[in-house]
Amino acid sequence: MRGRVMLLFQSLRSGSSGNLLLLESRRGARVTRLLIDCGLPSQRACLRILEEEVGLREPLAGLLVTHAHSDHVNYSTLRVMARLGVPVHAHAATLKEIHRRYLDPERLPRAVDPDSFDLRPFPAATFSLGPFRVQALRVPHAPRVTTHAFRIDHGNRRLLIASDFHDPEAIAPHIGDCDLVYLEANHDRELLRRHYNPASLYHLPNRTAGLLLRHACLAGRRPPTAVVLAHLSEERNRPALARETVVQAFGATGLPAEVTLVTAPRHAAIPPILLEP
Secondary structure, eight states: OOOOEEEEEEEEEOSTTOOEEEEEEEETTEEEEEEEEEOOSOHHHHHHHIIIIIOSSSOOOEEEOSOOSTTTOOHHHHHHHHHHTOOEEEOHHHHHHHHHHHOOTTTSOTTOOGGGSOEEEOSSSEEEETTEEEEEEEOOOSTTOOOEEEEEEETTEEEEEEOSOOOGGGTGGGOTTOSEEEEEOOBOHHHHHHSOOGGGGGSOBHHHHHHHHHHHHHHSSSOOSEEEEEOOOSSSOOHHHHHHHHHHTTGGGOSOTTOEEEEOOSSSOOOOEEEOO
């Protein structure tokens, strides 16, 4: 007997201070755990969160990286992953950017060999990492930064991880029939007007996130079970405002009652979300 199959998703950190997501597959006694992004400010902070909030008694199968900005991956991340023996998976262009930003031999401590890091390029647009079937989706973000969202299948469950992008058309064809959607709702346009930051233009505003989710509910055969609003700006957004704006985008039809809507905190974890077959 193969045993019960379960999939757990958890946002541990979300925002420009650092991002860290966890996927955990349980098939009977077999457990596979995958990190998505890990951009924490120091090796000490990274190890502490992994030890206390993820747990290191069971191994981590890998780290999947969306792009090379330091709140998603950085030198501290790479040192910790090397120490734990965790391979880092990213697009080939992203790996070049990681080398340029964090592993330039002329800027590394003398004792660090840049070849000691286990960095692995995606073998194709669609690939497998253990029980996870991953489709890498190129999305527009900041200039000269290769960025991907991920649609991930696990058994008959599907997730979409889409953070740090600004064009909804890049995601719209892929958001239908997802059981969980982790979607950027970075800023409120009025708060951006009051506290302008040009970098926010490379991120998705609340109302556009809401319209994307409405499209997901209309285009798919079923609405998502859970939606996690992610990467909220500290100065140009509020959790309650993000939720309210997203719900308003559904208009008279309203957000389907079966959809659980969560905002991901910047410095804390959300409770694990269980997706069963």
